[in-house]
Amino acid sequence: MIREAPGLKRKSNGDGTFRYYWQARTDLVKKGYRPSSVRLHYAETAEGLAQRAARCHILWAEMLAWAANDGALAARGYDGNIGSLCNQFQTHDASPYKLSSKWNTQRLYDQCIKIIGNTVGARAVRDLIGPDFTRWHTKWGDPAAEGKPRRLTRAKHCMDTVRRVVAFGVTLGYADCARADVILGKMRFQMPKNRTAKLTLEHVRKIRRAAHDLSLGSIALAQTIQFELAMRQKDVIGEWVPLEGESGGITHKNTRWTGGLVWSDIDAKMILRKTHVKTGIAVEHDLCLYPDILHEIELVDPSRRVGPMIISEATGEPYKHRTFTQTWRRVADVAGLPQSVWNMDSRSGAISEAYDAGADEISVMKHAGHKNRQTSAKYNRGSLEQTSRVARFRMAKRTKNET
Numbered sequence: 001m002i003r004e005a006p007g008l009k010r011k012s013n014g015d016g017t018f019r020y021y022w023q024a025r026t027d028l029v030k031k032g033y034r035p036s037s038v039r040l041h042y043a044e045t046a047e048g049l050a051q052r053a054a055r056c057h058i059l060w061a062e063m064l065a066w067a068a069n070d071g072a073l074a075a076r077g078y079d080g081n082i083g084s085l086c087n088q089f090q091t092h093d094a095s096p097y098k099l100s101s102k103w104n105t106q107r108l109y110d111q112c113i114k115i116i117g118n119t120v121g122a123r124a125v126r127d128l129i130g131p132d133f134t135r136w137h138t139k140w141g142d143p144a145a146e147g148k149p150r151r152l153t154r155a156k157h158c159m160d161t162v163r164r165v166v167a168f169g170v171t172l173g174y175a176d177c178a179r180a181d182v183i184l185g186k187m188r189f190q191m192p193k194n195r196t197a198k199l200t201l202e203h204v205r206k207i208r209r210a211a212h213d214l215s216l217g218s219i220a221l222a223q224t225i226q227f228e229l230a231m232r233q234k235d236v237i238g239e240w241v242p243l244e245g246e247s248g249g250i251t252h253k254n255t256r257w258t259g260g261l262v263w264s265d266i267d268a269k270m271i272l273r274k275t276h277v278k279t280g281i282a283v284e285h286d287l288c289l290y291p292d293i294l295h296e297i298e299l300v301d302p303s304r305r306v307g308p309m310i311i312s313e314a315t316g317e318p319y320k321h322r323t324f325t326q327t328w329r330r331v332a333d334v335a336g337l338p339q340s341v342w343n344m345d346s347r348s349g350a351i352s353e354a355y356d357a358g359a360d361e362i363s364v365m366k367h368a369g370h371k372n373r374q375t376s377a378k379y380n381r382g383s384l385e386q387t388s389r390v391a392r393f394r395m396a397k398r399t400k401n402e403t
């Protein structure tokens with residue numbers, strides 16, 4: 001079997017059947033070769049066996065080429081399977097992956113493509129039908145372990161990536177991709193539930209007190225700005241992006257800090273001007289209208305009011321996203337917040353509070369830096385205050401009509 005199909009392995013199923021894999025050489029896997037294994041889905045017919053053996057020869061040849069080329073993979077064309085189509089999506093100069101995707105979007109694509117390649121990479125695009133995609137989505141959403149919840153967000157991201165990869169294949173003129181694209185266009189998959197939790201003013205005040213008790217004034221300041229100004233986390237603390245040849249700025253290893261608030265964003269009249277990273281929309285906020293923000297600013301030594309506003313006490317540098325989230329969670333636990341409430345719920349809490357107060361949709365949209373009212377409305381996690389206001393309007397109208 002090895003001579004006819006190099007790297008072919010099989011494992012038995014509980015019902016007496018077998019599942020087949022291609023397995024890379026162990027020594028090359030240790031040196032970094034990927035994929036280390038590929039699941040092989042072929043019919044147990046003479047034609048299927050021949051296709052499986054041919055696929056093993058291709059995978060084995062690619063592995064040997066990698067080893068002979070000092071760990072560099074040769075550019076591959078499209079050979080009809082979903083794995084090679086993913087490779088085209090990642091490497092083709094005309095792909096949206098290269099032309100328009102930010103680094104963090106590329107990272108998400110890479111994660112999903114790895115899952116796709118390891119599970120269904122050998123499947124021929126021309127053979128795919130609706131039940132295949134349904135089965136993939138179900139499998140990708142399986143719990144990570146027994147007793148864990150289903151991973152619907154993981155499944156959604158992977159299926160979104162399949163849609164984009166197949167759509168790119170259509171632009172390259174592949175007829176089988178056009179067929180698969182039509183099928184995917186008719187399909188809908190179970191979506192992860194929208195979050196309903198929101199951060200409230202009471203939560204924010206508890207976090208501020210706990211943060212100062214823990215000597216983490218940076219968390220108190222960041223949380224207050226996020227909630228009061230309805231800002232996204234990365235618009236406040238910034239983000240670390242891969243270096244791409246530029247010089248200057250704040251750097252760490254191979255990354256550069258960008259996008260967060262800096263003290264110079266606030267002018268002498270305490271007007272904060274900020275362009276939102278995601279939408280590119282510029283907003284202005286009069287901080288004199290936000291006493292809680294002013295209070296937190298006053299607690300920052302004037303000599304430190306230069307450069308990024310939110311600086312980690314542990315490192316003296318702007319926070320990495322994961323470090324900020326972990327530190328915030330530690331503070332929130334001390335403050336007694338429920339585990340269901342996250343820092344990302346600051347924006348929905350702020351927008352919901354604005355709607356509770358009776359602010360009109362246009363004003364809320366401009367306050368949050370959204371492009372349209374519909375987006376702002378999605379963040380509105382309706383409250384008793386809003387439904388009660390509608391009830392009062394309706395009852396007042398009825399009373400007027402009856403009199």
